Amino acid sequence: MSSSTSSDSSLPQAIIQAPIANIHHFLSIKLTTSNYLIWRSQFLALLRGYDLLSYVDGTATPPPMQFDDGSSNPAYILWHKQDQLLLSWLLSSLTESVHAHVVGLESSHAVWQYFSSAFSSQSQARIIQLRLSLHSLKKGADSMSSYLLKAKSISDELSLASKPVSDDDMVLYILGGLSSEYASLVTSITT
Known part of the structure; x- marks a missing residue:
C-alpha cells in the first residue's frame, strides 16, 4: 500500500500492513441458527487479534x-473500505439460510448487531438448557468414560458460551449423577 495509507493512524496497522486474503483459514465454523455462541467466540478472537472489534461493535465511528x-475525505474512504472488508468476512462465515436474514444490511456493524439481537435470546435459552442438562445428567447404563465424556461435552459448551463450570461444581454434578452402586465412592470423595 502507499506510504500515505500507512501513516493514517485511524486504521489498524495490522490491516494496513498485511490484509488477510482468505479468512477461511481462521474461521472454520459457519454460523447456523444453532451455533451462534461458538461462531461468535471464533470471530471475536479474530477481530480482537487484528484490532477490528470496534468496527463491528460500533465504537469506531x-x-x-x-x-x-465538499471534497472527499480519504480517511472515510479507507474506513469504509475496511468496513466493507469486514462485512465480506462476516457474510462469508454464514450458512446460506442465515445469510438470507441479513441481505440488504450494508455495514459490518449492522450485521453484527442483527446477530446479537436475533441470537442472544436463543443463546440464553441454550445456556439454561445446558445447565439443566448438566444438573440432570445421570450415568445410567453408560460406561464411566461415556458418562464423563457427556459431562465434559456439556461443560465445554458452557465454557464456549462464556459460562464456564468450576471444577468443584463439575465434581458435584458428576458425583450427583452416579447411581447407588457408587455410594461408597461418593462417600469417600466427599468426606
Missing part, C-alpha cells in the same frame, strides 16, 4: 464522508 469544502 466513521470519519466525515466529505470535508467542509
Whole structure:
C-alpha cells in the first residue's frame, strides 16, 4: 500500500500492513441458527487479534464522508473500505439460510448487531438448557468414560458460551449423577 495509507493512524496497522486474503483459514465454523455462541467466540478472537472489534461493535465511528469544502475525505474512504472488508468476512462465515436474514444490511456493524439481537435470546435459552442438562445428567447404563465424556461435552459448551463450570461444581454434578452402586465412592470423595 502507499506510504500515505500507512501513516493514517485511524486504521489498524495490522490491516494496513498485511490484509488477510482468505479468512477461511481462521474461521472454520459457519454460523447456523444453532451455533451462534461458538461462531461468535471464533470471530471475536479474530477481530480482537487484528484490532477490528470496534468496527463491528460500533465504537469506531466513521470519519466525515466529505470535508467542509465538499471534497472527499480519504480517511472515510479507507474506513469504509475496511468496513466493507469486514462485512465480506462476516457474510462469508454464514450458512446460506442465515445469510438470507441479513441481505440488504450494508455495514459490518449492522450485521453484527442483527446477530446479537436475533441470537442472544436463543443463546440464553441454550445456556439454561445446558445447565439443566448438566444438573440432570445421570450415568445410567453408560460406561464411566461415556458418562464423563457427556459431562465434559456439556461443560465445554458452557465454557464456549462464556459460562464456564468450576471444577468443584463439575465434581458435584458428576458425583450427583452416579447411581447407588457408587455410594461408597461418593462417600469417600466427599468426606
